[in-house]
Amino acid sequence: MGTLYLYQRVYNEALSVFKKSYNYDILSNDSIGQIYSLRDIGRTFTGYNNADSSLFYYENAYKQAREIKNKHLTTIISGELASLYTQLGMYSQAEEAIRISMQAKEKRNLASRISTIADLYFKMNNQDSAYYYYHKLLEFDNYYTKQGGYEGLSNICKQNHLYKEALDYVDLYLAYTDSIKKQTDTENIRKMQSLYNYQLREKENQKLKDINAKQEAKVIGLIFILILSITSFLLYSQYTKRKREQKKEQQRRLQEIKERQYQKSIEFIEQNAKHIHFLETQLQVAQSEKDELKQELLEAQKELIENTNKQIEAEQKEQTLLESNLKRSDIYIHFHQAAKNQTNITAAEWNDLQAMIDQTYGMFTKRLYALFPQISEQELRICLLLKISISATGIANLTLRSKQAVTSSRKKLYEKTHGQQGGPEKWDQFIQAF
Structure with a gap:
């Protein structure tokens, strides 16, 4: 049932059924069934575009497969994990996963594994290896596999400015795309012909009635x-x-964000300090009572909280240094000057700003997409500019929109993500703390 729901992209139903399947696997002590169910839950979260949850279930499935020493399941899970790691930019983990996956004896999913290897090496800018594996895809007697191989080869050639070769590969890619389309069209025509013949028979029967x-x-x-x-x-x-x-x-993710922000805040440090003071009082009582076991326990709790505060303070200091570095960067200064002078911004400069903000604020863009996958490029740029404290007027100048349009976008972003009414300034505050 879960598989049928998944193939129809009814992800909420699929998730519910797969979780029931997993619970019955546990009740029946079916370790292999548990692994398949965990994998299927991971696949469903991939359909949701919830990469973090998907990774959690895939890694649990892989761990259980290793624990029962089932090589077949280990290689299956590794292949899908490699694709997910590649998507998340976790290239070293992807390499290890695909290495394990390639140990599989069966050849049924070999094309899929080779495609994952090729994409991984391409994203890692290892063009020689990527070129080799994209070529390997051409050896399979499958239109879809060949189409992917030629597309990958054309991308490599374009990156190396080998435009003639790139065009040749594009032609072959398009040829297989046409073949796939013709195959699909043929199937559709066959269905239509069958329907037409059925209608003729119905018409003849209708004359008799x-x-x-x-x-x-x-x-x-x-x-x-x-x-x-x-x-x-x-x-x-x-x-x-x-x-x-x-x-x-979405509300669950917002709550997680708020909790993480609180756990890194001055308020949290102060709350911990109060708790430390309380423990010190309890420690004095334990010392007066000569209760050594209780003293050790209180000392351990106190040390744990103190270390937590030190870590938070260290992270705050690191964040301050990163923000200071951002404000001194050429790209930060360039955008502020461009906002005042109404200078046009190139696509490369937008990419540089995004990379700098992601570096400063811990994959800012990826976390924003996880919260709101439907965010548009224009809305993302507004968020990037808010993150570097560009005014609404400056944002309007840089995005070539009216100030009213920018205000409306900020207001809608808050309402879409928080599920409640709110002014644009609430979105600004959210982005500054995000």
Whole structure:
């Protein structure tokens, strides 16, 4: 059931069913079933574009496969983990996972594994290896595999300014794309022809039923309307349910963000300091009572909290230094000057700013996409400019939009992510703390 839901992209239903499957695997002590269920839950979260949760379940599945020493399952999970690691930019983990996956004896998913290796090396800028594995894809008797191979080879050639070779590969990529399309079209034509023949037979039968024709047409019409109504209702119910689930998941992520921010805040340090003072009082009592065991326990608790505070303070200091470095950077100064002078910004400069902000604020862009996957490029740029304290007027100048449009975008971003009404200044505050 979960697999059927997953293939139809009804992810909330698939997730619910896979979790039930996992619970019954535990009840029946089915270790292999547990691994498959964990993998399937990971696949479902991939459909949700929730990479963090997907990674959690995949890694648990891999761990259990290793624990029961099932090489077949280990290689299967490793192959899918490699693809996820590559997507997340975790290249060293991806290399290790694909190495384990390639130990599989069966060749059924070999093309998929080679495709993952090729993409991994391409993203790591290891062009020689990527070129080799994209070429290996051409050896498979599969249109889709060859299409992916030629696309990868064309990208490598473009990066190396080998435009003639790139065009040759693009031509081959397009040829296989056309072949895939023709194959799909042929299947569609076959279905249409079958439908046409069916309609002819129905027409002949209809001539033999002239007396009942009008009545049957009415009945069929009513049934069609009923089915259409029920289908529409079910589709709408599924849509609203998915929306509720998405909203619930978004609220959960917001709560996690708030908790992480609190755990790195001065307020949290002060709360810990109060707790340390309380423990010191308790420690004095324990010393007076000569309760050595209690003293050791209190000392350990106190040391743990003190170390936590030191770590938070160290992270705050590091963040301050990173922000200071950002404000002294050429790209930061350039954007502030461009905002005042209404200078046009190139795509490369936008990329440089995004990279600098990601470096300063711990993958800012990736975390923002995880919170709100539907964010547009224009909205992302507004967030980047807010992060470096560009005014609303400056943002309007740099994004070539009116100040009113920028204000409206900030307001909508807050409402879409928080599920409640709020002014643009609330989004500004959220981004500054994000």
